[in-house]
Amino acid sequence: xTHHRIYNFNPGPAALPLxxxxxIQATFLDFEGTGMSIAEVSxxxxxxxxxxxxxxxRTRRLLGLDDRYHVLFIQGGASMQFAMIPMNLLGEGDSxxxxxxxxxxTKAIKEAAIVGKTVKTVxxxxxxxxxYIPKDISFSKGAAYAHITSNNxxxxxxxxxMPDTGGVPLVADMSxxxxxxxxxxAPFGLIYAGAQKNIGPAGVCMVIIRQDLLDRVPKTLxxxxxxxxxxxxxxxxxxxxxxxxxAVQLVLKWLEETMGGLEKMAEVNEKKAALLYDLMxxxxxxxxxxxxxxxxxxxxxxxxxxxxxxxRFVAKASEAGLGGLKxxxxxxxxxxxxxxxxxxxxxxxxxxxxxTFEKENG
Amino acid sequence: xTHHRIYNFNPGPAALPLxxxxxIQATFLDFEGTGMSIAEVSxxxxxxxxxxxxxxxRTRRLLGLDDRYHVLFIQGGASMQFAMIPMNLLGEGDSxxxxxxxxxxTKAIKEAAIVGKTVKTVxxxxxxxxxYIPKDISFSKGAAYAHITSNNxxxxxxxxxMPDTGGVPLVADMSxxxxxxxxxxAPFGLIYAGAQKNIGPAGVCMVIIRQDLLDRVPKTLxxxxxxxxxxxxxxxxxxxxxxxxxAVQLVLKWLEETMGGLEKMAEVNEKKAALLYDLMxxxxxxxxxxxxxxxxxxxxxxxxxxxxxxxRFVAKASEAGLGGLKxxxxxxxxxxxxxxxxxxxxxxxxxxxxxTFEKENG
Numbered sequence: 001x002t003h004h005r006i007y008n009f010n011p012g013p014a015a016l017p018l019x020x021x022x023x024i025q026a027t028f029l030d031f032e033g034t035g036m037s038i039a040e041v042s043x044x045x046x047x048x049x050x051x052x053x054x055x056x057x058r059t060r061r062l063l064g065l066d067d068r069y070h071v072l073f074i075q076g077g078a079s080m081q082f083a084m085i086p087m088n089l090l091g092e093g094d095s096x097x098x099x100x101x102x103x104x105x106t107k108a109i110k111e112a113a114i115v116g117k118t119v120k121t122v123x124x125x126x127x128x129x130x131x132y133i134p135k136d137i138s139f140s141k142g143a144a145y146a147h148i149t150s151n152n153x154x155x156x157x158x159x160x161x162m163p164d165t166g167g168v169p170l171v172a173d174m175s176x177x178x179x180x181x182x183x184x185x186a187p188f189g190l191i192y193a194g195a196q197k198n199i200g201p202a203g204v205c206m207v208i209i210r211q212d213l214l215d216r217v218p219k220t221l222x223x224x225x226x227x228x229x230x231x232x233x234x235x236x237x238x239x240x241x242x243x244x245x246x247a248v249q250l251v252l253k254w255l256e257e258t259m260g261g262l263e264k265m266a267e268v269n270e271k272k273a274a275l276l277y278d279l280m281x282x283x284x285x286x287x288x289x290x291x292x293x294x295x296x297x298x299x300x301x302x303x304x305x306x307x308x309x310x311x312r313f314v315a316k317a318s319e320a321g322l323g324g325l326k327x328x329x330x331x332x333x334x335x336x337x338x339x340x341x342x343x344x345x346x347x348x349x350x351x352x353x354x355x356t357f358e359k360e361n362g
Numbered sequence: 363x364t365h366h367r368i369y370n371f372n373p374g375p376a377a378l379p380l381x382x383x384x385x386i387q388a389t390f391l392d393f394e395g396t397g398m399s400i401a402e403v404s405x406x407x408x409x410x411x412x413x414x415x416x417x418x419x420r421t422r423r424l425l426g427l428d429d430r431y432h433v434l435f436i437q438g439g440a441s442m443q444f445a446m447i448p449m450n451l452l453g454e455g456d457s458x459x460x461x462x463x464x465x466x467x468t469k470a471i472k473e474a475a476i477v478g479k480t481v482k483t484v485x486x487x488x489x490x491x492x493x494y495i496p497k498d499i500s501f502s503k504g505a506a507y508a509h510i511t512s513n514n515x516x517x518x519x520x521x522x523x524m525p526d527t528g529g530v531p532l533v534a535d536m537s538x539x540x541x542x543x544x545x546x547x548a549p550f551g552l553i554y555a556g557a558q559k560n561i562g563p564a565g566v567c568m569v570i571i572r573q574d575l576l577d578r579v580p581k582t583l584x585x586x587x588x589x590x591x592x593x594x595x596x597x598x599x600x601x602x603x604x605x606x607x608x609a610v611q612l613v614l615k616w617l618e619e620t621m622g623g624l625e626k627m628a629e630v631n632e633k634k635a636a637l638l639y640d641l642m643x644x645x646x647x648x649x650x651x652x653x654x655x656x657x658x659x660x661x662x663x664x665x666x667x668x669x670x671x672x673x674r675f676v677a678k679a680s681e682a683g684l685g686g687l688k689x690x691x692x693x694x695x696x697x698x699x700x701x702x703x704x705x706x707x708x709x710x711x712x713x714x715x716x717x718t719f720e721k722e723n724g
Binding site: 003004005006008010011012013014015016018021022024025028029030033034035036037039040041042043075076077078079080082083107111114115194196200201202203204220221222223224225237238239240241242243244247321323324 | 365366367368370372373374375376377378380383384386387390391392395396397398399401402403404405437438439440441442444445469473476477556558562563564565566582583584585586587599600601602603604605606609683685686
């Protein structure tokens with residue numbers, strides 16, 4: 001059976017690998033021979049535990065995590081983490097450093113203040129509308145952690161390399177670039193990522209936390225807001241979002257077995273991004289909004305000569321089966337989100353469309 | 363295409379209507395002509411907003427809610443609500459009443475204490491292992507709210523009628539019986555329900571809150587823990603669990619259009635429960651654990667003459683295609699969860715199996 005499918009450049013929820021969707025569809029009435037849907041099966045069944053164990057094992061392999069790291073699945077998205085991180089990791093008298101590189105960093109800083117914790121913005125690119133990633137940052141000696149947003153979905157910037165924090169544990173919101181490239185986990189104390197961009201559907205957030213940070217968690221927090229609740233019960237303290245975790249497992253399997261791991265995935269992602277950035281760099285019509293050394297491989301943000309042309313571009317692209325190209329409502333312009341599951345073929349089709357559109361409207 | 367399907371008596375995640383599963387499966391690669399899966403579509407698309415609006419409208423109609431009530435979708439399950447309710451509704455100097463009818467009530471009381479709020483257990487059935495629903499409760503004049511668990515999944519008890527709180531707003535955890543029978547919403551200030559028993563898959567909690575309780579919410583809470591964040595942005599402040607909300611919408615549609623509403627649903631649920639309770643009452647072999655006047659129409663808990671026989675019963679039932687009959691690990695015994703989506707046919711098959719098993723092992 002063939003279905004109408006578009007090329008999906010949505011910023012999140014975003015494209016999922018077609019093979020993953022087809023597996024979910026094929027097994028939806030009978031998951032692993034249980035005679036039940038994945039949406040009906042007990043979270044305490046051996047079949048679901050196998051899903052969870054496999055998702056955790058694949059995450060460890062893909063990111064090269066040693067035994068000190070725990071892989072947790074928490075609800076509420078990255079936005080819930082903005083509050084949970086300072087609540088869990090900042091004790092009496094502690095302070096944390098934050099780098100502000102856009103909308104999501106700004107929100108993380110705001111939520112830390114709401115929960116009554118002391119955080120210091122040690123660098124910001126707000127002076128130029130977050131078009132770049134700050135360099136040569138002085139992190140505070142003795143900071144409890146240093147927080148960054150590794151990729152900025154809205155502004156289209158990305159840390160090309162992680163900053164040197166001088167030993168302060170790095171905490172990173174990787175919602176929009178987790179698993180898009182290999183990382184060296186050594187500097188990280190905590191990594192979190194809402195699944196709905198690179199690793200699954202909306203409804204689950206992956207949190208990777210190192211044992212020494214877990215040791216800081218106060219006993220006085222509500223059970224559902226305490227990382228130890230999840231680490232001690234393997235994310236099964238209460239009913240987890242089973243469907244979303246299953247989809248994440250299938251995406252990680254696809255990453256390992258079909259794409260061949262993160263080195264290979266990063267090569268494809270580089271090629272995809274280059275197709276669009278090279279086109280823009282050779283054009284007077286399309287203008288990238290991020291500084292070249294800060295450009296994101298995941299979210300390519302650009303402007304056209306006028307807002308009318310931008311509207312026309314998004315509408316015509318949609319008619320041509322290229323969806324989700326409108327920039328975030330807070331910044332306008334255009335944006336192509338080209339996460340892992342957006343194929344080279346899809347990006348090539350977009351580049352072709354852009355060339356044709358420029359000829360006809362330039 | 364036919365699939366292997368069992369009769370599912372799981373306590374949660376639990377059975378979903380087959381028609382709902384089939385709709386999800388059929389549309390899984392192309393949701394509403396978008397050329398994207400429901401797992402890929404933007405939460406800000408008109409197609410997803412239509413899902414959300416429809417789920418809210420159906421909830422209002424099914425429960426007879428007037429304009430003072432807001433229908434919210436929040437992540438973290440009922441367990442997150444155990445903390446959010448006192449955080450949002452109890453101000454300086456306020457106190458709330460709680461009735462303790464089992465495991466979940468006990469947890470709700472515990473979490474209220476963790477967040478530093480004053481709550482009073484005004485009645486409890488712990489003296490007889492939670493086999494009954496307390497009667498003639500004296501609620502405190504001036505309590506900020508009175509909390510009950512309307513159905514106790516683990517102990518198999520249910521409030522036949524709501525208690526008279528003397529005007530104190532009732533707050534109810536209806537995770538395991540929401541939409542199983544009509545209610546008079548008048549006494550309720552807040553109703554909450556993890557979806558995974560009666561109205562959908564795991565991963566979303568429905569919260570219904572009345573305006574006067576919403577007015578109490580302090581501005582100083584983290585955004586994701588504040589009911590006003592959800593009421594002001596129609597549960598779209600951040601990315602909601604789109605798939606789970608879509609499934610809830612389809613279940614509510616099935617409730618209204620296929621089952622004919624809550625009066626009709628309650629009739630079917632009464633019949634299902636009577637099949638099992640009548641059988642037990644006429645048997646020396648099966649022994650119901652709840653007091654007759656406190657029996658749940660959703661979770662039928664019972665014991666057999668010995669633990670060996672209980673093990674054998676669960677195993678043989680599973681071989682016969684009747685799944686999920688083991689009692690909760692904290693109490694043992696057997697339990698048949700017969701939520702809305704478990705058909706009369708399924709319950710009749712279980713009753714037949716029980717009669718045969720008694721003959722062969724009695």
